[in-house]
Amino acid sequence: MSEIVTKAPQGHIEVRNFSLSYDSIEGPVAAVTDTQIHVNPGEFVSIVGPSGCGKSTLLNAVAGFLKPTTGIVTVDGERVNGPSAERGMVFQQYSLFPWKTVRENVEFGLKMRGMPRSQRERAARTLLGLAGLDAFEKHYPEKLSGGMKQRVGIVRALATGPKVLLLDEPFGALDAQTRVIMQQILTNMWQRLKISVLFVTHDIDEAIFLSDRVYCMTARPGSIKAEIPIPLERPRQQSMMMSSEFLALRRGLMSLIREESLKAMGGEINDMGMQGLNIELHGHSLADVI
Amino acid sequence: MSSPALVRHPEDSMPAIAEAGPAPGTVPPATPPSFGTVALRWYRLNRGGLRAIAIGIMSLLAFLLVWHLLTTYRVVFFVRFTNVPSPLAVYASFTKAIHDPKFLLHIVLSCRRIVFGFSLAAIVGVPLGLIMGRFKLVHEIVFPVAEVLRPIPAIAWVPMAIMLWPTNEQSIVFITFLGAFFPILINTLHGMSLVDPVLVRAAQCLGARERSIFREVYFPASLPHIFTGLTVGMGVAWVSLIAAEMISGQYGIGYFTWEAYSLVQYPDIALGMIAIGVLGLGSSLLIRGAGQLVMPWRLK
Numbered sequence: 001m002s003e004i005v006t007k008a009p010q011g012h013i014e015v016r017n018f019s020l021s022y023d024s025i026e027g028p029v030a031a032v033t034d035t036q037i038h039v040n041p042g043e044f045v046s047i048v049g050p051s052g053c054g055k056s057t058l059l060n061a062v063a064g065f066l067k068p069t070t071g072i073v074t075v076d077g078e079r080v081n082g083p084s085a086e087r088g089m090v091f092q093q094y095s096l097f098p099w100k101t102v103r104e105n106v107e108f109g110l111k112m113r114g115m116p117r118s119q120r121e122r123a124a125r126t127l128l129g130l131a132g133l134d135a136f137e138k139h140y141p142e143k144l145s146g147g148m149k150q151r152v153g154i155v156r157a158l159a160t161g162p163k164v165l166l167l168d169e170p171f172g173a174l175d176a177q178t179r180v181i182m183q184q185i186l187t188n189m190w191q192r193l194k195i196s197v198l199f200v201t202h203d204i205d206e207a208i209f210l211s212d213r214v215y216c217m218t219a220r221p222g223s224i225k226a227e228i229p230i231p232l233e234r235p236r237q238q239s240m241m242m243s244s245e246f247l248a249l250r251r252g253l254m255s256l257i258r259e260e261s262l263k264a265m266g267g268e269i270n271d272m273g274m275q276g277l278n279i280e281l282h283g284h285s286l287a288d289v290i
Numbered sequence: 291m292s293s294p295a296l297v298r299h300p301e302d303s304m305p306a307i308a309e310a311g312p313a314p315g316t317v318p319p320a321t322p323p324s325f326g327t328v329a330l331r332w333y334r335l336n337r338g339g340l341r342a343i344a345i346g347i348m349s350l351l352a353f354l355l356v357w358h359l360l361t362t363y364r365v366v367f368f369v370r371f372t373n374v375p376s377p378l379a380v381y382a383s384f385t386k387a388i389h390d391p392k393f394l395l396h397i398v399l400s401c402r403r404i405v406f407g408f409s410l411a412a413i414v415g416v417p418l419g420l421i422m423g424r425f426k427l428v429h430e431i432v433f434p435v436a437e438v439l440r441p442i443p444a445i446a447w448v449p450m451a452i453m454l455w456p457t458n459e460q461s462i463v464f465i466t467f468l469g470a471f472f473p474i475l476i477n478t479l480h481g482m483s484l485v486d487p488v489l490v491r492a493a494q495c496l497g498a499r500e501r502s503i504f505r506e507v508y509f510p511a512s513l514p515h516i517f518t519g520l521t522v523g524m525g526v527a528w529v530s531l532i533a534a535e536m537i538s539g540q541y542g543i544g545y546f547t548w549e550a551y552s553l554v555q556y557p558d559i560a561l562g563m564i565a566i567g568v569l570g571l572g573s574s575l576l577i578r579g580a581g582q583l584v585m586p587w588r589l590k
Binding site: 063064065082085087088089091093095096098099100108112113140142156157160 | 498502507511
């Protein structure tokens with residue numbers, strides 16, 4: 001554990017001139033176009049956008065599951081060529097191995113690295129202890145609640161000490177109360193490990209509450225519509241979600257998303273909210289405007 | 291609303307504590323439940339299972355009774371029970387047969403053929419299915435051939451098997467193998483096609499390479515379907531074996547049953563049939579047990 005904590009800050013994600021399109025019978029269909037994002041070492045960055053905007057596509061490209069059509073994805077200057085244990089990933093569907101116990105799931109990455117059994121068992125126990133899951137180490141995932149499953153998912157992704165943690169709507173399937181607790185747990189782990197996080201969600205409150213910075217994407221084909229720094233102080237409390245600062249950020253993001261959602265749904269653009277807030281687009285900081 | 295309750299609560303509990311202090315032997319939680327309560331609880335929890343067992347036994351007894359009545363009164367009603375042996379006659383031939391080394395040899399030989407034929411089918415079918423599921427080219431090459439051969443019933447292979455293999459024993463094992471092979475292959479393939487790609491991705495971003503993904507994800511994920519294939523394959527293996535033995539065998543429980551007909555030993559026909567049924571049941575129970583052993587995560 002200590003090895004992970006004291007590591008020099010790293011995990012600088014850089015996505016440049018990125019576009020990704022799929023082949024179809026009518027020719028290539030763009031999923032994401034002309035996108036630049038970056039995550040500084042130790043930073044918590046979220047991507048929000050209407051459903052189908054390509055935010056998961058972007059995340060999967062950073063993970064190395066998808067190859068960009070144009071552009072480049074690098075982590076600490078190294079080009080991403082495929083999935084690797086350096087980029088831990090947490091999935092919405094938990095994706096724990098049902099045939100492995102909780103501890104075996106957490107051990108998996110260490111096993112792949114060739115760590116001896118006794119050593120990785122000890123490491124897994126320590127990590128599960130930190131996540132408050134020691135009592136469940138011998139359970140199979142099926143027996144766990146959604147929140148516990150996702151805690152195992154996060155611990156499993158962190159066990160190998162990755163440079164960055166990628167989360168694809170990790171709390172989307174959880175109920176509201178559990179989600180709040182999970183956000184708190186994730187924040188704690190992030191602050192402890194000083195790891196860079198790229199977090200995809202469609203929940204605006206979640207994005208603001210967790211992040212240092214939020215990218216808002218346009219409707220399909222997705223690109224970055226706005227980049228919003230979240231200047232809220234840390235540690236953040238649940239009560240902050242009622243503060244005027246939070247609500248202003250929320251209102252701004254809300255109108256950005258609504259406009260894109262309407263576009264995605266093929267509806268008329270409702271720019272009333274936009275005009276009211278006087279938001280400038282693409283790359284300009286929303287917080288400055290507000 | 292809640293304040294009276296809050297006030298009353300300590301008043302109620304205080305005297306209770308005061309009384310409990312001096313009075314000896316009033317420690318209710320420590321008293322172990324009596325045998326009667328435990329038995330009653332056990333009964334309540336297992337009521338469903340007990341009921342199924344009781345009804346099962348009664349239904350088997352009713353079957354025997356109907357069989358007995360139909361044969362003792364030699365009922366002829368579309369079907370003719372005139373020559374059908376009664377359960378008692380079958381029981382008599384059973385007690386005779388278990389002391390007869392020849393009968394036991396029939397059973398042992400049939401079991402051996404099943405073990406050889408079925409094991410071969412599993413040893414070839416499961417890995418082939420896994421490889422076909424993982425590598426498209428192998429699938430594209432093997433699948434069309436398998437699809438053409440699959441609908442041919444094992445019994446239709448008997449003449450060909452006799453031509454192919456030098457000994458009778460080998461051709462019978464071959465036919466048993468064929469019977470088990472296709473269900474095992476097809477189910478393994480099906481299991482592979484259903485492996486959740488997200489689990490493969492999860493393994494990849496935890497540093498797993500091709501071999502590890504195969505061993506740690508594809509194989510365990512397919513196991514439930516592999517075991518379905520093994521169970522179905524075992525059933526078809528018995529069907530094929532009995533057919534092959536009846537046609538080309540010199541030993542085996544299928545041959546025994548057919549020979550009993552030829553020799554007008556009617557009780558032995560039923561005895562052979564029952565033996566086949568029991569052996570078939572036993573072998574599927576073995577596979578189910580093995581499945582539970584190999585897949586502890588599937589236990590409820």
